[in-house]
Amino acid sequence: MDIARHWRLRDQRYNLQGTVCAGCGHKMFPPRVVCPECRSRKIETFEFSGQGEVYSHTVVYQAPEGFDAYVPYVAALVRLEEGPLISAQLTDVNVDEVAIGLPVEMVTRKLTEQEENGLIVYGYKFRPRF
Amino acid sequence: MREVAIVGIGQTPVGEHWDRSLRDLSVQAILDALDDAHIARADALYIGNMLSGELASQEHLGALVADHLGLAGMEAIKIEAACGSGGAAVRSGALAVASGQQDVVIAAGVEKMTEMSSNCTTRYLASAADGDYEAAQGFSFVAINALIMQRYMYEHGLHKEDFAPFAVNAHANAVGNPHAMFRRPITEAQFRAAKPICAPITLLDSSPMADGAAAVILCPLDRAREFSERPIRIAASALATDTVALHDRRDVLFLQAGYESARRAYRQAGVGPDDIDLFELHDAFTIMAALSLEATGFAERGQGVRLAQEGEITRRGRIPICTMGGLKGRGHPVGATGVYQIVEAVQQLRGQAGDNQIEARRAMTQNIGGSGATIVTHILETMD
Numbered sequence: 401m402d403i404a405r406h407w408r409l410r411d412q413r414y415n416l417q418g419t420v421c422a423g424c425g426h427k428m429f430p431p432r433v434v435c436p437e438c439r440s441r442k443i444e445t446f447e448f449s450g451q452g453e454v455y456s457h458t459v460v461y462q463a464p465e466g467f468d469a470y471v472p473y474v475a476a477l478v479r480l481e482e483g484p485l486i487s488a489q490l491t492d493v494n495v496d497e498v499a500i501g502l503p504v505e506m507v508t509r510k511l512t513e514q515e516e517n518g519l520i521v522y523g524y525k526f527r528p529r530f
Numbered sequence: 531m532r533e534v535a536i537v538g539i540g541q542t543p544v545g546e547h548w549d550r551s552l553r554d555l556s557v558q559a560i561l562d563a564l565d566d567a568h569i570a571r572a573d574a575l576y577i578g579n580m581l582s583g584e585l586a587s588q589e590h591l592g593a594l595v596a597d598h599l600g601l602a603g604m605e606a607i608k609i610e611a612a613c614g615s616g617g618a619a620v621r622s623g624a625l626a627v628a629s630g631q632q633d634v635v636i637a638a639g640v641e642k643m644t645e646m647s648s649n650c651t652t653r654y655l656a657s658a659a660d661g662d663y664e665a666a667q668g669f670s671f672v673a674i675n676a677l678i679m680q681r682y683m684y685e686h687g688l689h690k691e692d693f694a695p696f697a698v699n700a701h702a703n704a705v706g707n708p709h710a711m712f713r714r715p716i717t718e719a720q721f722r723a724a725k726p727i728c729a730p731i732t733l734l735d736s737s738p739m740a741d742g743a744a745a746v747i748l749c750p751l752d753r754a755r756e757f758s759e760r761p762i763r764i765a766a767s768a769l770a771t772d773t774v775a776l777h778d779r780r781d782v783l784f785l786q787a788g789y790e791s792a793r794r795a796y797r798q799a800g801v802g803p804d805d806i807d808l809f810e811l812h813d814a815f816t817i818m819a820a821l822s823l824e825a826t827g828f829a830e831r832g833q834g835v836r837l838a839q840e841g842e843i844t845r846r847g848r849i850p851i852c853t854m855g856g857l858k859g860r861g862h863p864v865g866a867t868g869v870y871q872i873v874e875a876v877q878q879l880r881g882q883a884g885d886n887q888i889e890a891r892r893a894m895t896q897n898i899g900g901s902g903a904t905i906v907t908h909i910l911e912t913m914d
């Protein structure tokens with residue numbers, strides 16, 4: 401159904417490609433065309449390292465349609481080391497181990513399988529750093 | 531700009547209306563409001579709704595509802611701002627009257643949430659968030675609120691049990707509201723034992739999915755006595771926005787749009803928090819009640835929960851909230867909720883709140899869309 405949308409997001413989903421403001425240096429993920437800090441439109445692409453730490457977390461027991469098969473799973477806000485927060489699931493982790501401040505790194509994992517067309521959607525998740 | 535008054539109110543009971551359609555609910559609430567103002571027609575209709583297209587396969591609600599009121603011909607449009615749609619519809623109606631373009635206006639809200647399975651409705655509710663960067667990661671709307679609550683508990687040294695007074699108060703007040711979905715009290719013990727949906731948020735932190743419609747009739751203040759013996763003045767109407775995605779907020783624990791819309795509303799009305807007698811806030815989740823109290827100046831940062839623990843949010847407290855049950859007890863038909871808040875504030879100010887009556891001359895409402903991206907604040911006053 402929304403195959404073009406998933407294709408359009410490939411640089412963000414696989415490479416954490418965001419943007420940086422040439423005016424004030426503000427780094428953005430997801431990418432933007434106007435800097436929210438200084439309104440500059442001089443924006444360049446910027447690839448984030450994928451290193452960060454857990455800022456907040458929740459265990460999802462009742463999922464939206466499309467994610468029912470994966471409950472319970474951990475949804476988190478991760479503070480990337482370059483500054484922005486990102487919304488992502490945690491993976492390869494016990495629910496009890498998750499805590500605010502846990503160091504994590506980005507990995508590529510399956511996000512969901514779409515029932516209507518069999519499309520498997522891949523994207524970023526974060527796992528504990530060793 | 532002309533001053534605006536509310537001269538009619540109508541509401542359907544909130545609940546699972548398997549036998550009633552979107553148009554049935556809308557028409558019933560609006561006919562009740564028209565009857566309350568002793569009129570049969572109006573000049574325009576602004577109807578708040580979030581998900582009629584996805585959940586009931588019906589868009590174009592303005593024309594549809596005008597048609598079924600027997601009023602095809604008038605200006606009529608749907609207003610959408612996620613769960614803030616109802617408050618935004620009332621503001622649109624108030625602006626239309628204030629501008630002089632329209633005289634007698636219907637502002638309504640409707641939502642039909644029980645047409646589909648709850649995981650399906652959960653998916654569509656997440657469209658109030660960032661579709662590509664929150665919902666696509668498997669984040670439900672509850673999950674996003676849970677992320678706020680978890681961080682709030684961490685920063686302020688609180689436990690999830692500390693949020694119980696919000697839910698207990700809402701249910702206690704819903705008992706006395708014949709239109710409420712849950713007319714039964716809950717205890718702190720029940721709150722502690724509730725099943726998690728997205729930890730730390732449980733079933734008893736969360737307002738329920740529901741069907742319902744509510745409506746108000748607006749007119750110029752100087753004509754208000756033609757329609758009502760107890761007209762209510764709209765002293766302030768303000769709407770502000772913030773980032774749609776929680777991860778884009780400068781501060782995820784502060785409702786900047788709640789602060790900004792309340793600041794504008796206080797200025798319009800020439801009042802402050804100490805002058806407000808009751809506050810219908812947007813307790814979609816207990817954490818949102820705390821953040822709304824903090825954004826509007828009733829509590830310092832991190833103190834919203836303490837205000838509830840000290841009993842100051844009950845009908846006898848310093849700032850009664852959710853006086854007819856709030857979203858938790860009355861129910862949360864998302865696009866209609868903002869209009870229910872206004873209807874309930876009018877009931878209180880008219881002295882028509884029955885068992886739940888509070889001595890009140892000035893009421894505030896705050897309706898929140900998404901995790902805080904659209905926030906609408908209204909201040910209403912009696913005219914005597």
Ligand SMILES: [Zn+2]
Pocket residue numbers: 421422423424425426435436437438439440
């Ligand atoms: Zn900049």
